Amino acid sequence: DIVMTQAPLSVSVTPGESASISCRSSKSLLHSNGITYVYWYLQKPGKSPQLLIYRMSNLASGVPDRFSGSGSETDFTLKISRVEAEDVGIYYCGQLLENPRTFGGGTKLELK
Amino acid sequence: QVQLKESGPGLVQPSQTLSLTCTVSGFSLMDYSVHWVRQPPGKGLEWMGRMKYDGDTYYNSALKSRLSISRDTSKSQVFLKMNSLQTEDTAIYYCTRDSSWGPGTMVTVSS
Numbered sequence: 001d002i003v004m005t006q007a008p009l010s011v012s013v014t015p016g017e018s019a020s021i022s023c024r025s026s027k028s029l030l031h032s033n034g035i036t037y038v039y040w041y042l043q044k045p046g047k048s049p050q051l052l053i054y055r056m057s058n059l060a061s062g063v064p065d066r067f068s069g070s071g072s073e074t075d076f077t078l079k080i081s082r083v084e085a086e087d088v089g090i091y092y093c094g095q096l097l098e099n100p101r102t103f104g105g106g107t108k109l110e111l112k
Numbered sequence: 113q114v115q116l117k118e119s120g121p122g123l124v125q126p127s128q129t130l131s132l133t134c135t136v137s138g139f140s141l142m143d144y145s146v147h148w149v150r151q152p153p154g155k156g157l158e159w160m161g162r163m164k165y166d167g168d169t170y171y172n173s174a175l176k177s178r179l180s181i182s183r184d185t186s187k188s189q190v191f192l193k194m195n196s197l198q199t200e201d202t203a204i205y206y207c208t209r210d211s212s213w214g215p216g217t218m219v220t221v222s223s
Contacts, residue, residue: 001173039210047158048206048213059161060211092157094208099170101159 002095004029007103013083014112021078021107023093028073029056038096040069040078043106044089052091053078085111114138114205116214123220124197130219134190134207141165141183146190147210149182150203152187160215163190197221 003026013019023038028037028107041049051060056076059071066081080087088111093104120132122194129131148160163181166194171179180193189205204216 015132048216049208049212050213054211060182094157100172103157105156 001100001104002029002098003095003100003103004095006091006093006107007092008107009105010108010110012110012112013080015084016082019080019083019109021080021091021093021109023071023076023096023104024076025076027097027105029076029095029097033061033095036071036073037095038069038076039094039096040067041092041094042089043092044086049091049092050083080109083109084109114212116209116212118205118207118214118217120217120219122218123222124201125223126198126221128197129193129195130197130201130221132192132205132217133191134192135213136188136190136207136209139209140169141185141188141190146183146189147208148192148207149208149213151206151216152200152203160192209214 005024006024011019027104030040038056040053042052052063052067057069068079070077090106090108092106115137117135137180142201145162145164147162161181163183169181169207178194183190199221204218207214215216
């Protein structure tokens with residue numbers, strides 16, 4: 001199974017500043033079709049996960065452009081610019097390249 | 113509008129079988145795959161398995177011996193059955209179509 005490793009476990013950010021979350025996969029997530037199958041989700045307190053970024057760098061519908069995704073075949077970054085109160089929650093990366101799908105352990109974002 | 117909603121018993125006794133239903137709307141089960149994911153209290157996400165749009169199933173090897181996923185396309189429903197439940201199976205159970213997730217249903221395994 002592909003192992004997804006996230007860092008840091010938690011991050012504390014001043015509103016208006018930026019934050020970055022890293023995710024590393026144990027295997028390349030680049031498919032032969034040229035698509036890199038890493039996804040990013042945000043789980044707000046008491047809610048189900050919501051999709052933020054799909055296929056490494058594509059913004060999901062309705063997601064503010066303060067969110068962006070980037071990376072290589074095995075190392076990925078979610079960046080949040082101008083953090084707002086509504087961004088608080090746990091961020092997960094996930095790989096959809098192959099079954100079983102696997103997720104990172106999560107990164108908790110809090111406000112200072 | 114794509115929607116998914118889980119339903120189930122809430123409380124299951126140890127060693128018994130869990131049965132959950134995911135009812136979808138806004139898309140056809142013959143066009144999209146649906147996955148089951150669970151989350152123990154205060155912990156991360158665990159992918160359980162999926163019902164592919166063509167009816168094929170795939171299970172997490174850690175659960176394969178206890179898990180079964182089926183569907184009724186006429187009712188737009190996907191079913192999860194898992195037997196021999198233990199306390200460690202206590203979790204919120206979600207069905208998801210990647211871009212959309214249901215609200216989840218809490219399942220507690222307790223006597």
